[in-house]
Amino acid sequence: MTIFEKIINKEIPASIVYEDESVLAFNDIAPQAPTHVLFIHKLSKTKNVSEMMKNHPEQIQDLFNAITSFAKENNFEDGYRVVTNQGKSGGQTVFYTHFHFLAGASLGRFGK
Ligand code: AMP
Secondary structure: OOHHHHHHOOOOOOOEEEEOOOEEEEEOOOOOOOEEEEEEEOOOOOOOHHHHHHHOHHHHHHHHHHHHHHHHHOOOOOOOEEEOOOOHHHOOOOOOOOEEEEEOOOOOOOOO
């Protein structure tokens, strides 16, 4: 079982900042921006976004609905970044599909 499934099961604590019937979001333990939140689907059985797209594309819709609601509720509509790391070479370390939500600073462009 991955660490994120343990968070869903309340086996380990997390700082939860958003929850709806499908999605849970909590603060990243090693933030890379003033706001760094991880969004996961409670019913996901997939390890990355390409698997989720293939088997449960509706879960991607649930996740982005949650992300846009969270951004609106927290006044981040002027700008934020959503990232997913896919596979070891993509920098993925937890193999349970998730999106990083980064905001609260001028994030700059990739490569700058
Ligand atoms: P990734 O490298 O894209 O798989 O992202 C995994 C993220 O999970 C990293 O940014 C970690 O800092 C974060 N992380 C790992 N364990 C925890 C935890 N117990 N609570 C919150 N975030 C975590």
